[in-house]
Amino acid sequence: MTEHSKQAESTFALRCVINGEAQTIETTASARLLTLIRDELELTGTKRSCDIGRCGACMVLMEGEAVNSCLAMAYQCAGKSITTIEGISKGGFDPIQQAFLEEGGFQCGYCTPGMIVSVKGLLDSNPSPSEDEIAEALSGNICRCTGYGGIRRAVTRAIEGRMLAK
Amino acid sequence: MLLNRENSGSRWRIRPDGAGKVTGGLVYLTDMTAQPMLYGLVLRSEHPHARIISIQTERAKQHKGVHAVLTHRDIPGLNAFGIAHPDQPVLCADTVLYVGDALVAVAAESMELAQEALELVEIEYEVLEILEDPEKALLADAPQLHKGGNAMHRTAFARGDVDEAFKQCAIVVEETYYTPRQMHTYMETEGGLFVPGEDGRLTVYSPTQHGFMDRMQLARILAVSLEQIRIVSSPIGGSFGGKDELNVQPYGALLAIQTGRAIKMHNSRQESVRAGLKRHPMRMAMKTGVDAAGRLLAHQVDILSDTGPYSTLGAEVLNFATEHVIGPYKYENLNVKGISVFTNNGMSGEFRGFGGNQAIFALEGQMDRLAERLGMSPWQFRKLNMRQKEDLGPFDQPIAMTEGAERVWTAVEKSRLWQEKTLLEQSAIAVSTDPWLKIGIGAAFTMHGAGLGVGIPDPAGGRLQLAADGKIEAVFGYEEFGQGLLASLEQMLIEQFGFGAADIRMIIGDTDIVPDSGSTTASRATAMMWKSLQRLKKPFTDQLLKEAGAIMGCQAEELQLREGGIGKQTNDQVLLSYADLASKAIFPISSETSFSFPTSPTERVGAHFMYTYSAVVVKVELNTLTGRVKVLQQYHAVAAGPVINPQGYLGQIEGGSSMALGFTLLEDAVMDKGHYMTRNLDTYLIPTIADQLGLVEVEPIEHLPEQDEYGPRGIGEVGSVTLAPAIAAAVRQASGKWVTKLPIEPEFLQETPFFLTGASGNDRT
Numbered sequence: 001m002t003e004h005s006k007q008a009e010s011t012f013a014l015r016c017v018i019n020g021e022a023q024t025i026e027t028t029a030s031a032r033l034l035t036l037i038r039d040e041l042e043l044t045g046t047k048r049s050c051d052i053g054r055c056g057a058c059m060v061l062m063e064g065e066a067v068n069s070c071l072a073m074a075y076q077c078a079g080k081s082i083t084t085i086e087g088i089s090k091g092g093f094d095p096i097q098q099a100f101l102e103e104g105g106f107q108c109g110y111c112t113p114g115m116i117v118s119v120k121g122l123l124d125s126n127p128s129p130s131e132d133e134i135a136e137a138l139s140g141n142i143c144r145c146t147g148y149g150g151i152r153r154a155v156t157r158a159i160e161g162r163m164l165a166k
Numbered sequence: 167m168l169l170n171r172e173n174s175g176s177r178w179r180i181r182p183d184g185a186g187k188v189t190g191g192l193v194y195l196t197d198m199t200a201q202p203m204l205y206g207l208v209l210r211s212e213h214p215h216a217r218i219i220s221i222q223t224e225r226a227k228q229h230k231g232v233h234a235v236l237t238h239r240d241i242p243g244l245n246a247f248g249i250a251h252p253d254q255p256v257l258c259a260d261t262v263l264y265v266g267d268a269l270v271a272v273a274a275e276s277m278e279l280a281q282e283a284l285e286l287v288e289i290e291y292e293v294l295e296i297l298e299d300p301e302k303a304l305l306a307d308a309p310q311l312h313k314g315g316n317a318m319h320r321t322a323f324a325r326g327d328v329d330e331a332f333k334q335c336a337i338v339v340e341e342t343y344y345t346p347r348q349m350h351t352y353m354e355t356e357g358g359l360f361v362p363g364e365d366g367r368l369t370v371y372s373p374t375q376h377g378f379m380d381r382m383q384l385a386r387i388l389a390v391s392l393e394q395i396r397i398v399s400s401p402i403g404g405s406f407g408g409k410d411e412l413n414v415q416p417y418g419a420l421l422a423i424q425t426g427r428a429i430k431m432h433n434s435r436q437e438s439v440r441a442g443l444k445r446h447p448m449r450m451a452m453k454t455g456v457d458a459a460g461r462l463l464a465h466q467v468d469i470l471s472d473t474g475p476y477s478t479l480g481a482e483v484l485n486f487a488t489e490h491v492i493g494p495y496k497y498e499n500l501n502v503k504g505i506s507v508f509t510n511n512g513m514s515g516e517f518r519g520f521g522g523n524q525a526i527f528a529l530e531g532q533m534d535r536l537a538e539r540l541g542m543s544p545w546q547f548r549k550l551n552m553r554q555k556e557d558l559g560p561f562d563q564p565i566a567m568t569e570g571a572e573r574v575w576t577a578v579e580k581s582r583l584w585q586e587k588t589l590l591e592q593s594a595i596a597v598s599t600d601p602w603l604k605i606g607i608g609a610a611f612t613m614h615g616a617g618l619g620v621g622i623p624d625p626a627g628g629r630l631q632l633a634a635d636g637k638i639e640a641v642f643g644y645e646e647f648g649q650g651l652l653a654s655l656e657q658m659l660i661e662q663f664g665f666g667a668a669d670i671r672m673i674i675g676d677t678d679i680v681p682d683s684g685s686t687t688a689s690r691a692t693a694m695m696w697k698s699l700q701r702l703k704k705p706f707t708d709q710l711l712k713e714a715g716a717i718m719g720c721q722a723e724e725l726q727l728r729e730g731g732i733g734k735q736t737n738d739q740v741l742l743s744y745a746d747l748a749s750k751a752i753f754p755i756s757s758e759t760s761f762s763f764p765t766s767p768t769e770r771v772g773a774h775f776m777y778t779y780s781a782v783v784v785k786v787e788l789n790t791l792t793g794r795v796k797v798l799q800q801y802h803a804v805a806a807g808p809v810i811n812p813q814g815y816l817g818q819i820e821g822g823s824s825m826a827l828g829f830t831l832l833e834d835a836v837m838d839k840g841h842y843m844t845r846n847l848d849t850y851l852i853p854t855i856a857d858q859l860g861l862v863e864v865e866p867i868e869h870l871p872e873q874d875e876y877g878p879r880g881i882g883e884v885g886s887v888t889l890a891p892a893i894a895a896a897v898r899q900a901s902g903k904w905v906t907k908l909p910i911e912p913e914f915l916q917e918t919p920f921f922l923t924g925a926s927g928n929d930r931t
Binding site: 038042043044045046047048049050051052054055057084085086088089093097100101102103104106107108109110111112113116131134135136138139140141142143144145146147148149150151152153 | 171180181183184185186187188189190191192193194196197199350351352353354355401402403404406432434435647648649650813814816817820821822823824825827846847848852853854855856858859862
């Protein structure tokens with residue numbers, strides 16, 4: 001967060017859990033979660049692309065649900081548990097990440113962290129989604145490179161992988 | 167055999183850059199920071215065309231946290247850039263020609279302070295008449311945007327006498343086609359970090375498709391020697407041609423030098439839309455005639471291309487379009503003319519397909535109309551007229567001969583989807599129970615040139631070396647923007663040399679280290695890496711084995727390269743690791759090669775030598791109530807020589823076709839009076855996963871003539887070219903309407919529901 005907006009708005013201590021660790025961040029109520037993650041915590045796996053919640057590159061999990069961090073303000077994060085792509089990667093590759101690697105569900109990779117976050121949010125709440133449910137859950141994540149073929153194959157493989165792991 | 171994971175076996179590999187991408191650990195150049203660091207922003211024109219009366223920066227300079235406010239007066243060197251013809255001002259001095267024109271650059275301690283400083287800059291303009299229609303820009307009384315006039319570039323190619331030939335034709339089809347201002351929409355917007363060093367050098371960390379070109383252009387702007395600048399340019403979050411030209415680099419570089427501090431720049435999406443390149447909108451008027459047997463006798467084309475305010479590669483794109491509106495067919499008489507026109511619209515420039523997308527949409531539209539008028543199968547009609555393997559290229563130039571055209575044609579002819587079209591025509595299969603849903607199947611065909619073409623320097627090359635730690639280093643001046651260049655390079659090193667992935671270190675995208683391998687554009691990089699490795703294989707292998715032989719006390723001929731090191735041909739063991747070889751070798755082991763992309767022996771500027779052939783069949787469902795077209799299935803046959811990297815190849819065709827789907831059904835950066843009507847991804851819609859639910863099958867045709875020495879052809883662009891006319895043909899079958907304008911407007915295909923007209927739901931005409 002910047003000097004200027006700190007002065008323009010009174011600050012508060014945001015207490016939340018990010019990737020399993022309790023954090024206290026001095027910020028303003030309207031600071032964007034995306035900025036806090038990238039600039040304050042230097043977790044740059046979460047990407048900035050449209051800033052209006054359309055592309056999904058900045059997706060994080062808040063209490064397990066995928067949200068656009070560019071649209072989430074600091075006050076909305078108070079007391080919440082937030083997981084970024086770095087959190088998903090903590091214990092080695094998640095089966096979803098493994099599936100993306102094996103199926104080639106990415107090219108330039110810029111949308112990939114947000115995409116994987118959205119897949120995780122989907123499969124954690126709905127382990128065997130239909131094609132329509134997958135499309136619904138991922139239609140807020142834009143990928144310009146792959147044409148989504150590799151992503152769909154990766155999601156299918158991830159679903160199978162998670163089923164087998166159980 | 168279809169290209170997929172199952173059919174690829176062990177050749178289907180996990181990409182070397184994959185782990186960093188799926189974990190978010192890969193640091194993109196726009197993720198980089200430095201301490202201390204300033205933020206750079208650019209003030210752009212409020213008007214699409216105006217004279218600048220004054221620029222007042224005093225208040226901005228006095229604003230807190232502001233370290234520099236630069237105008238045209240602060241540029242030490244050439245106040246212009248442009249890959250082919252530098253006519254775009256870095257910072258405008260007297261006139262602005264589009265809404266992306268830059269006037270002032272600021273550096274401040276935060277993004278917000280930089281933004282406030284921009285708001286304190288006062289600019290007085292005299293608004294001038296806007297040229298938004300390229301046709302009107304050519305009128306004698308139009309304001310002239312450049313000294314040379316508004317006709318930026320003209321092309322012409324003629325053979326025989328079309329006027330006379332049209333008189334002999336049994337059927338003549340005339341149509342005018344329009345294509346949209348498509349946006350690249352790379353997910354990572356332009357940006358980077360600009361770091362002045364203590365040694366006086368500047369390091370630029372910013373995406374580009376040709377680091378050495380950026381270095382040359384920046385040195386020219388800064389008035390410093392090339393050696394004073396280092397460009398680090400990969401990894402890149404997508405480019406598609408859009409980051410080949412300079413974007414934020416001049417501003418970051420100027421601000422860094424001026425302030426002596428590191429400068430971070432990262433365009434907002436709005437800024438990217440406003441300033442960035444788009445695909446050239448084109449109007450293509452075509453008149454094409456056949457004899458009664460269906461042979462093409464005459465083809466006349468007029469291309470009008472809206473290139474926007476400055477040149478960049480507008481001339482080269484028009485050259486490409488001129489070649490590709492002739493394309494894969496033979497005509498006795500030809501008359502093609504093209505003109506690329508300056509306007510006050512957004513910047514048009516390089517974009518995947520490079521003018522071929524527009525050209526093939528129009529050309530294939532003509533072929534479908536002619537076939538229908540003749541009562542012939544559109545596919546048989548193409549067979550009758552297409553270039554055979556011994557034939558010359560579109561400009562009558564010699565080309566690298568392949569059977570690609572015939573083989574992709576045959577693949578489509580035999581495809582299940584094309585056979586389904588025949589059944590559909592005979593009403594032999596049930597289509598849909600919902601009378602407002604209509605099915606259509608269509609196909610299209612293209613030949614797409616690779617490389618920059620005759621008359622443009624097109625260098626290539628690279629280096630292999632054994633590093634001190636024993637890694638086999640492959641050093642190339644190419645860029646990784648997602649296409650899988652590193653994966654393809656790794657796979658070639660493994661398959662052609664016998665190295666293991668762990669033996670290899672790939673180095674790209676750093677002008678201090680890599681040789682100038684030319685640009686990563688024009689579907690050329692994989693072909694040029696393949697050729698480089700062919701040339702390096704013997705000298706580099708010989709050096710490794712000779713040194714190994716000296717160390718091991720045996721003849722080089724007894725040895726071979728293996729995963730992990732060197733062994734004897736008589737058994738599978740590794741007897742000398744690459745690390746041991748490196749530590750014991752007396753001489754440095756390194757081989758470098760440089761050559762040029764092969765060109766056709768012709769004088770014709772822009773003519774290509776190597777071509778990829780592709781044919782696409784597509785099945786669509788048209789909802790006549792909404793006018794929306796859903797692409798249900800696609801089959802792509804692509805003849806581009808050997809598949810170097812199966813996953814990358816499939817990804818390029820699938821991804822390219824998705825871009826083509828957007829071009830055909832969704833995308834247009836609409837402008838009104840020189841202003842973008844769309845500013846972000848809420849109104850500029852590209853395909854989402856919900857638009858891409860249909861099956862996409864890709865069939866690579868690897869066959870090349872025995873004597874072929876050129877190897878893999880490019881596949882980076884062709885996937886984005888052939889789908890649009892195939893969808894248009896399918897829409898014709900579904901709706902009975904000919905599409906002339908992309909993207910297809912739903913209103914154009916909407917029909918009054920049968921329950922309002924009183925017609926029977928089964929009444930299909």
